[in-house]
Amino acid sequence: MAQVRYLVRDVEAAIAFYVAALGFELKQQFGPAMAIVARDDLTLWLAGPAASAARPMPDGRQPEPGGxxxxxxxxxxxxxxxxxxxxQGATFRNxxxxxxxxxxxxxxxxxGNAVELFQAG
Structure with missing residues (x-):
């Protein structure tokens, strides 16, 4: 099973998007800091500003969403x-x-994190 961590600005908004709009299932939530959602064989860790993954790096860089x-x-x-x-008001890059x-x-x-929707054909 693949696991991906995404930094998010708001864990509740991220849960709503992934569960309601993209069909993920909420597996666990750790308050406003983090949630785990899954779909098929992908597990997505949604790490908010209070999560350890959002702490500054030793060189001062600040992890942020939207790459x-x-x-x-x-x-x-x-x-x-x-x-x-x-x-539903979603933003598309292209x-x-x-x-x-x-x-x-x-x-x-x-x-602002990208999700690629792909239809084979």
Whole structure:
């Protein structure tokens, strides 16, 4: 099972996005500091500002959400999911694009972390 940690600004908002919008299941929550959600064989650790993962590094750098690393969530109907997420106010980094393996789009979670939605084709 793959485990990915995402830094988030608001654990409750992240839980709502991943569970309600993307079909993850809430497995555990540690107050406002962290939550664990899962879908299929992916476990996502949502670490808020109070989590140990958000502490400054020895060189002073501050971990923060919103980079370009991402996990890929394979979906059956990208058009319908994008329409649903758009109606819910989700932010997309790009329109749906078609490549050699299928179609993809990058949606942001409430903290600005990228999630790639991919439909093989």
């Amino acid at each position: 370009w690393n991402r996990f890929v969530l394979q979906v059956d109907d990208i058009e319908t999911l994008v329409a649903t997420l758009t109606a 329109p749906i694009i078609t490549g050699p393996g299928g179609r993809q789009v990058l949606v942001e979670d409430p903290s």
